[in-house]
Amino acid sequence: MRPLTPLLRRLLWLFLGTLLAVALLFAAMVLRELHAPAASTHATATPAMELVQRGAYLARIGNCALCHTAPGGASYAGGKGVATPFGTVYTSNLTPHPDTGLGRWSVEDFWQAMHQGRSRNGHLLYPAFPYTSFTHLAREDSDALLAFLQTLPAVDQPNRPHALRWPYSSQWALAVWRVINFSPADPVAQAPSPGDPTLRGAYLVNGLGHCNECHGARNVWGAPDLSKTLSGAALPQSLWYAPSLRSAEEGSVTAWTLDDTVTLLTTGTNRHATTSGPMAEVVHHSTQHLQADDAWAMARYLGQLPVVPAVKPVAGKEMPANLTLGARLYKTHCAQCHGKQGEGKKDAYPALAGNRAVQMTPSNNVVLTVLQGGYGPSTRGRPQPHGMPPYVLTLNDAELASVLSYIRNAWGNQAPALSEFDINKFRNLQAP
Structure with missing residues (x-):
């Protein structure tokens, strides 16, 4: 075997050095995810009633109760299982119980969870809690949500451990996932006003409404594929299909009037379509409660999404069915x-x-x-x-x-x- 020339030897060492540097950088990023400092531990002062009412409305838009209420359980007390391809994640107790809920959480703690996907003690949260969307939430809306949750009856219900397969059950695996798939959005201090309906609609659809969590495709890591936002997907561990909101053959509303879209969001049916399955639950628990300005803003934003022409399957010459x-x-x-x-x-x-x-x-x-x-x-x-x-x-x-x-x-x-x-x-x- 012929020895390497000096040039090839230098190139080999350069490649190995670069590979080692990348590996060390990646390891440092994972360690930073695992060992980030916890948020403050000071409890929030009694909030103003106006803030509480706003938080109650936002909780409706976010459909928080549907996921954080187990069948037959107390509202917002958690314990509902969310099936994923990696196992079952159980939702947490959002009531203000001091030991098992959010009773000791400050606005900083809650903001850290919503914006960064990190619990009060610095523990990484699983993205079954859709912080990949909630990271776009404005700080004022995060504070209002916590203000509402702290007015709920406190329920002493410990959080149920997740039933995830190894290695998905480990924090280091979640840290690796986050390094590859998640980066907190730039902080937004103030939510867009209804005076700018397109921006407001985008904020509601992509943020608290977390529509892409169902209507968006996912990559091999189970993370939202940002190149296919709102482009349709089968729901994880479910047989229902959330249609593409960018395809005229599936769920695009660009050919509808704004009134058509508002009617579907607020009543579950219009002259073109009727909701069923998981979307019917979303309408019942969430979108029917939209304020008029917000319903119109969402409709306007959805109506302006670019339409990607889909190749509609043509019925074949052979019909196997009778x-x-x-x-x-x-x-x-x-x-x-x-x-x-x-x-x-x-x-x-x-x-x-x-x-x-x-x-x-x-x-x-x-x-x-x-x-x-x-x-x-x-x-x-x-x-x-x-x-x-x-x-x-x-x-x-x-x-x-x-x-x-x-x-x-x-x-x-x-x-x-x-x-x-x-x-x-x-x-x-x-x-x-």
């Missing part, structure tokens, strides 16, 4: 509510003709809706929504494939037919 059977099943089970021509009934049942949710690929949502049934959200504007019966026990896989394939290709609709396998994988893998 469309004749599907037409007969539609007449028997569906036409009474949705109309003989899929025209629907105004203010009751959505039209299926021209319905992009029916034609969407992936077909997760339409299959789950027919299998599970359910109701739209009950809101002030629509307190008694009409329901959809479940067909999981009424129709078998072949029948469901046939009727859904018929609906996806009738009355001008055009989408790939569904097979028995398409139905079966949802029937057998339904998330709890």
